[in-house]
Amino acid sequence: MPDSADTVLRETLSDVLHGAGVAGGVSSLTRLTGGASRETWHFIVGGEPFILQRQRPGTPRDMHVEVAVLEAAYAAGVPVAEVVTSSRGMETNPLGEPFMVVRAVEGETIARKILRDDTFGSARPQLAAQIGRAMAQIHRIDHASIDGLEGEDQVAKYVQLMDESGQAHPAFEIAFRWLEANRPAPRDWCLVHGDFRLGNVIVGNDGLRAVLDWELAHVGNPAEDLGWMCVRAWRFGGSKPVAGVGDYEQLLNAYEAESGVRIEERELRWWELLGTVKWGLMCISQSAYHLNGVVRSHELAAIGRRVCENEYDALMTIRELSAGAR
Amino acid sequence: MTAPHDPPTAAQLTEAVREWLENHVMPNVSGAMQFHARVAANVLAMVEREIEFGPAQQQRHLAGLHELGCADDAELARRIRSGELDNGRGGVRDDVEAFIFESVVDKLRVANPKYLR
Structure with missing residues (x-):
C-alpha cells in the first residue's frame, strides 16, 4: 500500500x-x-x-x-x-x-547479464564500436554552452585525493611518477562523460541503447573516457579490454570513424592506467564511509581490500607499456 | 601456539561461521540478502587467509622495507614521490618496483587470489 x-x-x-x-x-x-x-x-x-x-x-x-x-x-x-x-x-x-x-529506456544494466546471458549474444560483438561512436558524439558537444562544468588536471586531482586519504600506497606513487613522465601530447578539451563504463549503460539485444549517470560530466581530454571504459574493474571478468567484450582497435577505429580523431592505443592506455589508480582511490573512499562511521556496512568495508587489485593492474600495465617502449 | 586460548583457533572459528553462511544462510535467502551473505562469507575467507599467510608476509615486507632503507610504506611512498628512487628513465628503480610488486601480490593472495594472472 x-x-x-x-x-x-x-x-x-x-x-x-x-x-x-x-x-x-x-x-x-x-x-x-x-x-x-x-x-x-x-x-x-x-x-x-x-x-x-x-x-x-x-x-x-x-x-x-x-x-x-x-x-x-x-x-x-x-x-x-x-x-x-x-x-x-x-x-x-x-x-x-x-x-x-x-x-525510461528498456534494456539491461547489470554487467554480469550483459556479458553472459544469451539475450545479449548479438549485442556483445557490436558493443565496443557502438561505445566508440557514442563517445565521439559526446565529445563534439559544444561544452561552452553548458554552465557549471568543471575542468582540472586529472593527475594532480588524484595525487591530491591520495594525500587526503591519509594512506600510503607505494604502487600508486610509482603510477603517478610514470604518468607524469609519460604524458601524451595534450589535446583540445571537450565535454567528457566521466563515468562511461559497463554498469552505467543500458544494453538491449541490439546493443547500446542509453548512456546513464552523467553526474561526473566535466571538461577534459577526450581520451579520458576511452581509458576509463577499459579499466579492468569494468570488464567484470570479461576477457577483453573494452567492457569485457571488445578490443582496443574496435573502440579506437569506431571513435575515429565518427570523430575524425585518431587516438592510439598507447595514449588510451595512459588514461586506462590513470583510471585504474582513480578506481583504487575510489575504493579507499568507499571503505572510508564505513571506517569513519558515515554508514556501517561490511560491503563498503570489504571494498578497502580491493585497492590492491588496482595496484596490481597499475604495475602490470606499466610493465607492459615499458616493455613495449624499448 | 595460541595459548592461553583453547581450541578452536581464530581461523577455525572464522571458518565455522563462513561455512554456516555458505551452507545454511545463502541457500535460504535471495536477492540483496543473498548478495550480502556472499560478501560476508568472502570477507571471512579473506580473514582466514590473512591469519594463515599474514605473519610470514609481514616479516618479508618489513625485511624488504629495511633493505630499501625505509621504516614503513609511508616513507617509501614519500621517497618515490620525491624522485629519490628514480631509475633516470621516467620510472622507479627495478629493485624498488620488484619489492612493491611482491607486496601487492602478497596483498592479493589474501584479498582475492583469483585476481592474479
Missing part, C-alpha cells in the same frame, strides 16, 4: 507532467534503489514508462548541470534517455529538491 507521502508525490508529479504536455496521471509509482545523492522512482503515464530522479537534500553537486548535459547529449544524437521535464529553469519547484523526469 502506498503511504500518504507517495500519494502526494504521485499527485504533484501528475501536475508537473501535465504542465510538460504528458497528460494522463501517474500510476505504478515505485521507488528503485538509488545512490547516496539521489532517489530514483519508476512510474507509468498513459501506458508509457518514465523515471524520476530527485536529489537528496544537502547534496553538494547540483543536478541542473547534469540536466543541461543530458539535454545537449540527446540533441546531439547520443543514445540517452530523453528528458521530459526538470526543475531546471523552474521559478518554483513543486517537488522541493532538484529533479528530472526522463523516458
Whole structure:
C-alpha cells in the first residue's frame, strides 16, 4: 500500500507532467534503489514508462548541470534517455529538491547479464564500436554552452585525493611518477562523460541503447573516457579490454570513424592506467564511509581490500607499456 | 601456539561461521540478502587467509622495507614521490618496483587470489 507521502508525490508529479504536455496521471509509482545523492522512482503515464530522479537534500553537486548535459547529449544524437521535464529553469519547484523526469529506456544494466546471458549474444560483438561512436558524439558537444562544468588536471586531482586519504600506497606513487613522465601530447578539451563504463549503460539485444549517470560530466581530454571504459574493474571478468567484450582497435577505429580523431592505443592506455589508480582511490573512499562511521556496512568495508587489485593492474600495465617502449 | 586460548583457533572459528553462511544462510535467502551473505562469507575467507599467510608476509615486507632503507610504506611512498628512487628513465628503480610488486601480490593472495594472472 502506498503511504500518504507517495500519494502526494504521485499527485504533484501528475501536475508537473501535465504542465510538460504528458497528460494522463501517474500510476505504478515505485521507488528503485538509488545512490547516496539521489532517489530514483519508476512510474507509468498513459501506458508509457518514465523515471524520476530527485536529489537528496544537502547534496553538494547540483543536478541542473547534469540536466543541461543530458539535454545537449540527446540533441546531439547520443543514445540517452530523453528528458521530459526538470526543475531546471523552474521559478518554483513543486517537488522541493532538484529533479528530472526522463523516458525510461528498456534494456539491461547489470554487467554480469550483459556479458553472459544469451539475450545479449548479438549485442556483445557490436558493443565496443557502438561505445566508440557514442563517445565521439559526446565529445563534439559544444561544452561552452553548458554552465557549471568543471575542468582540472586529472593527475594532480588524484595525487591530491591520495594525500587526503591519509594512506600510503607505494604502487600508486610509482603510477603517478610514470604518468607524469609519460604524458601524451595534450589535446583540445571537450565535454567528457566521466563515468562511461559497463554498469552505467543500458544494453538491449541490439546493443547500446542509453548512456546513464552523467553526474561526473566535466571538461577534459577526450581520451579520458576511452581509458576509463577499459579499466579492468569494468570488464567484470570479461576477457577483453573494452567492457569485457571488445578490443582496443574496435573502440579506437569506431571513435575515429565518427570523430575524425585518431587516438592510439598507447595514449588510451595512459588514461586506462590513470583510471585504474582513480578506481583504487575510489575504493579507499568507499571503505572510508564505513571506517569513519558515515554508514556501517561490511560491503563498503570489504571494498578497502580491493585497492590492491588496482595496484596490481597499475604495475602490470606499466610493465607492459615499458616493455613495449624499448 | 595460541595459548592461553583453547581450541578452536581464530581461523577455525572464522571458518565455522563462513561455512554456516555458505551452507545454511545463502541457500535460504535471495536477492540483496543473498548478495550480502556472499560478501560476508568472502570477507571471512579473506580473514582466514590473512591469519594463515599474514605473519610470514609481514616479516618479508618489513625485511624488504629495511633493505630499501625505509621504516614503513609511508616513507617509501614519500621517497618515490620525491624522485629519490628514480631509475633516470621516467620510472622507479627495478629493485624498488620488484619489492612493491611482491607486496601487492602478497596483498592479493589474501584479498582475492583469483585476481592474479
